Amino acid sequence: MKMWSGRFRQPLDPAFENWQRSFEFDCRLLECELDASAAHARALKAAGVLSAEELASVLEGLEQIEERAMASPEFLDDQEAEDVHHFVEKQLVGLIGDTGYKLHSGRSRNEQIATDLRLYVRAGCDEISEALAELMLAIVDRAEQAGQVAMPAYTHMRRAEPVLVAHWLLAYIEMFFRDADRLRDCRKRANVCPLGSGALTGSTLPLDRELMANELGFSAPTANSIDATSDRDFVIEFVNTLSLLALHLSRWAEEMLLFSTQEYGFVHLPEAYSTGSSAMPQKMNGDLLELTRGKAGRVIGNATALLITTKGLPLAYNKDLQETQEPLFHAAETVLSLLPLVTGWMRSAEFDLEGMQKAAETGYMNAFAAATYLVRQGVPFRIAHEQVGKAVRLALDKSCELHGLSLEELKNIDSHFNDDFYSFVKLDNVLAIHDVPGGTAPARVREAVAAARKRLTPACEEAHAHA
Ligand code: ARG
Numbered sequence: 001m002k003m004w005s006g007r008f009r010q011p012l013d014p015a016f017e018n019w020q021r022s023f024e025f026d027c028r029l030l031e032c033e034l035d036a037s038a039a040h041a042r043a044l045k046a047a048g049v050l051s052a053e054e055l056a057s058v059l060e061g062l063e064q065i066e067e068r069a070m071a072s073p074e075f076l077d078d079q080e081a082e083d084v085h086h087f088v089e090k091q092l093v094g095l096i097g098d099t100g101y102k103l104h105s106g107r108s109r110n111e112q113i114a115t116d117l118r119l120y121v122r123a124g125c126d127e128i129s130e131a132l133a134e135l136m137l138a139i140v141d142r143a144e145q146a147g148q149v150a151m152p153a154y155t156h157m158r159r160a161e162p163v164l165v166a167h168w169l170l171a172y173i174e175m176f177f178r179d180a181d182r183l184r185d186c187r188k189r190a191n192v193c194p195l196g197s198g199a200l201t202g203s204t205l206p207l208d209r210e211l212m213a214n215e216l217g218f219s220a221p222t223a224n225s226i227d228a229t230s231d232r233d234f235v236i237e238f239v240n241t242l243s244l245l246a247l248h249l250s251r252w253a254e255e256m257l258l259f260s261t262q263e264y265g266f267v268h269l270p271e272a273y274s275t276g277s278s279a280m281p282q283k284m285n286g287d288l289l290e291l292t293r294g295k296a297g298r299v300i301g302n303a304t305a306l307l308i309t310t311k312g313l314p315l316a317y318n319k320d321l322q323e324t325q326e327p328l329f330h331a332a333e334t335v336l337s338l339l340p341l342v343t344g345w346m347r348s349a350e351f352d353l354e355g356m357q358k359a360a361e362t363g364y365m366n367a368f369a370a371a372t373y374l375v376r377q378g379v380p381f382r383i384a385h386e387q388v389g390k391a392v393r394l395a396l397d398k399s400c401e402l403h404g405l406s407l408e409e410l411k412n413i414d415s416h417f418n419d420d421f422y423s424f425v426k427l428d429n430v431l432a433i434h435d436v437p438g439g440t441a442p443a444r445v446r447e448a449v450a451a452a453r454k455r456l457t458p459a460c461e462e463a464h465a466h467a
Contacts, residue, residue: 001090001093002082002086003082003085003086003089003104003109018079020082020319021081021082021083022082022083022084022322022325023078023081023082023083023084023086023087025325025326025329026083026084026113026116026325027076027084027087028120028329029084029113029116029117029119029120030065030066030069030076030084030087030088031066032115032116032117032119032120032123033084033085033088033112033116034062034063034065034066034088035119035216036112036115036116036119036195036216037058037062037088037103037112038058038059038062038215039195039211039212039215039216040103040107040195040207040212041055041058041059041062041103042055042211042212042215043195043196043207043208043209043211043212044102044103044105044106044205044207046207046208046211047106047205047206047207047208049102049105049106049205050099050102054099054102057096057099058092058096058099058100058102058103060096061091061092061095061096061100062088062092064095065088065091065092065095068091078090083109083113083322084116085109085112085113089101089103089104105205106198106203106204106205106207107195107198107203108197108198108199108200108229110197110198110199110200110229110316110317111194111195111196111197111198111199111225111228111229112195113321113322114194114197114228114229114231115193115194115195115216117232117234117235117324117325117328118190118191118192118193118194118218118234119216120328120332121186121187121190121234121235121238121328122187122190122191124238124332124336125183125184125186125187125190125238126187127336128183128242128245128332128335128336128339129180129183129184131336131339131340131343132176132179132180132183132245132339133180133456134339134340134343135176135339135342135343135346136173136176136177136180136452136456137456138343138346138347139169139170139172139173139176139346140169140170140173140449140452140453140456141347142169142346142347142351143165143166143169143170143173143449143452144166144449144453146164146165146166146169146351146353147166148164148442149164149165149166149353149356149357150162150163150164150165150356150357150360150361150427150431151163151164151165151168151266151356151357151359151360152356152359152360152363152365153168153440159359159363159365160365161365161368161369161430161434162360162361162365162366162427162430162431162440163360163431163440164431164440164442164445165351165353165356166445166448166449167440167445167448170445170448170449170452172248172252173452175248175251176245176248177452177455178244179241179244179245179248182241182244183241186234186237186238186241188219189233189234189237190234190237190238191217191218191219192213192218192219192220192221192222193209193212193213193216193218193220193221193222194221194222194228194229195207195209195212195213195216195221196209196212196221196225197222197225197228197229198225198229199229199316199317200225200226200229200230200315200316200317201225201226202225209221226315226316227315227316229316229317230313230315230316230317230318230321232306232310232321232324235306235324235328236303236306236307236310238328238331238332239299239302239303239306239327239328239331239332240303242299242302242303242331242332242334242335243296243299243300243302243303243331245335246295246296246299246300246331246334246335246338247296247300249292249296249338249339249342250292250293250296250297252292252342253288253289253290253292253293253296253342254289254293256286256289256345256349257286257289257290257293260286260289260349265352265355266351266352266355266356266359267349267350267351267352268349268350268351268352269284269285269286269349270345270348270349270350271284272344272348273286273287273288273341273344273345273348273349274286274287274288275287288341288342288345289345292338292341292342295334295338298330298334299330299331299334299335301327302327302328302330302331303327303331305323305327306324306327306328309321309323309324309327310324360427361427362401364392364395364401364402365430366402366425366426366427366430367388367389367392367402369424369425369429369430369433370388370391370402370421370424370425371384371385371387371388372384372433373417373421373424373425374387374388374414374416374417377416377418378416379414379416384414387413387414388402390413391405391409391410391413394409394413402425403422403425403426407419407421
């Protein structure tokens with residue numbers, strides 16, 4: 001039986017009927033729907049609409065639906081159910097008879113879908129936080145393993161200054177910490193309960209909204225029934241958070257791809273996460289990285305789709321809102337499938353630490369430090385910059401590094417150059433003088449690695465606690 005056929009004289013156009021259904025995708029919400037329905041049933045009992053026996057029978061029926069769904073995926077093969085709400089009603093009535101129809105007393109699918117989506121987003125925040133914490137742990141481990149090894153750091157894609165490999169890796173950790181923060185924040189706003197909002201103006205039965213919110217682990221009931229049934233901000237926030245996370249993964253993937261080319265040679269692609277070419281036998285391609293970059297595009301597309309779908313909607317519920325489901329599911333599922341793979345990649349890729357260290361030693365990346373040397377002798381920086389620039393020019397002409405110039409040659413450029421210049425521009429010293437919080441001096445980086453690990457421990461524990 002349909003949920004709404006009474007006032008209709010004609011059957012629906014079959015193509016339209018099938019086209020407007022959402023069960024094919026909102027079947028993902030079955031567990032949320034069953035939990036929310038159980039909470040509503042308890043409130044119906046408290047309001048005197050269901051007897052104790054009827055409540056027991058409804059709860060038993062809901063549980064059986066869950067068991068059947070878990071036992072076989074074909075159970076969800078229902079070409080008639082309009083959506084997950086209709087599906088549960090149909091199944092419940094099949095299991096317990098007409099008492100099943102009582103469950104819809106005093107509620108509307110508009111509050112149900114809003115509730116289900118909040119439960120879905122909340123669970124998504126927890127699962128993704130947990131998977132993200134695992135990735136961050138893998139990166140911190142790699143940073144620790146890299147020890148004191150240096151590499152070139154780039155601006156404008158050109159070698160700029162040497163940096164510790166660990167410092168470079170920790171840059172990604174910062175992005176992911178912000179993503180984790182945003183997920184926590186998003187969870188907070190998603191975690192309120194629309195049940196009891198009715199179709200848009202509040203239930204016509206005296207339902208205990210606090211009880212339903214508590215039952216589902218929400219922090220409170222929503223404050224306004226019109227907003228509660230039409231709001232999808234929490235979906236938009238979540239998917240935007242995911243799009244930023246996907247964007248970070250994409251930047252990471254792009255850099256790993258670059259660094260794994262023969263041209264850089266800093267990273268060896270792990271075979272377990274790469275594929276070959278059907279034509280060129282010698283090839284190994286970084287598919288995980290390319291697909292990560294590609295999938296980020298679609299997640300960002302999901303965020304855009306949500307904004308555009310909702311931007312013109314008057315209050316309260318409109319069926320357009322059904323279109324917010326698929327971008328949400330796609331974004332959540334994409335990111336959730338990506339994270340463990342990226343973690344696996346990160347744990348198995350090999351860094352050519354020797355090659356990185358070697359690359360950090362040449363190419364005048366100590367020129368900034370050389371100018372600092374003159375600054376420390378009292379030379380104004382702008383002058384020091386010019387003088388070191390001249391020294392670089394001379395070294396380029398002679399095909400040598402700055403330390404390949406004789407003291408006489410240096411003194412010809414600026415009398416402030418002395419013997420101790422040569423040790424000052426050695427890689428170890430160049431790294432060491434970046435000695436500010438957040439800088440790449442090895443002692444600072446050691447602290448940063450430890451701090452990241454410490455920050456990560458509660459994140460991991462929290463994620464595990466929610467799981
Ligand atoms: N499947 C619908 C959705 O996803 C459920 C709400 C239907 N409400 C309605 N008034 N037709 O939005």
